[in-house]
Amino acid sequence: MQALIEISDKQYLVQPGDELFIPRQQAEVGDVLDIKPMVAIDQENTTLQPSGNVQVKVLEHLKGEKVVVFKKKRRKRYQCRNGHRQQMTKVEVLSM
Template identity: 40%
Template sequence: MFAIVEIAGLQYKVEKDQKLYVNRLNLEKGAKVTFDKVLLTVNGSVTVGAPAVSGVSVEAEVLDQVKADKVIVFKKKRRKGYAVKNGHRQQMTQIQITGITGF
């Protein structure tokens, strides 16, 4: 049994007890969150929403607020003496799916 859910503008395939990293959610560690925008569910049969499946929700718990690996951005223009190096670490939220309800 799994579902495809939209979290913070991105779509994720989730199952019960799965841990995943999503774009930062402004929640405290240990908080419970419910995602109502479920696009597809599979529980023996496939249910596709138009655009979302009504009555189905995904419940999750926030495990931690972390930063992703560093991404190096390097820009250079040859023969001009121009070179810029920047780094960036995206803020992420680690969540654990506690259940899919409403079948």
């Protein structure tokens, strides 16, 4: 069974046992979050108004890969280089 869930305006297609990197959540490591699915997909049919919740467990908080932002104005001797690492939360889908 699969489900389409929405976390922080992003959608994920998940099934039990999946591990996801989602935007940082205000939860402690080891907490279990209940998320209402948007769509439930079974082998026989697809339900647009599913009942129940998807339970995910917070595994850790970490930072994503570094993104380098480079700005330059030609012929003006202007260069600016910045880096950014997005805060992420790693979760595991427990049950649906």
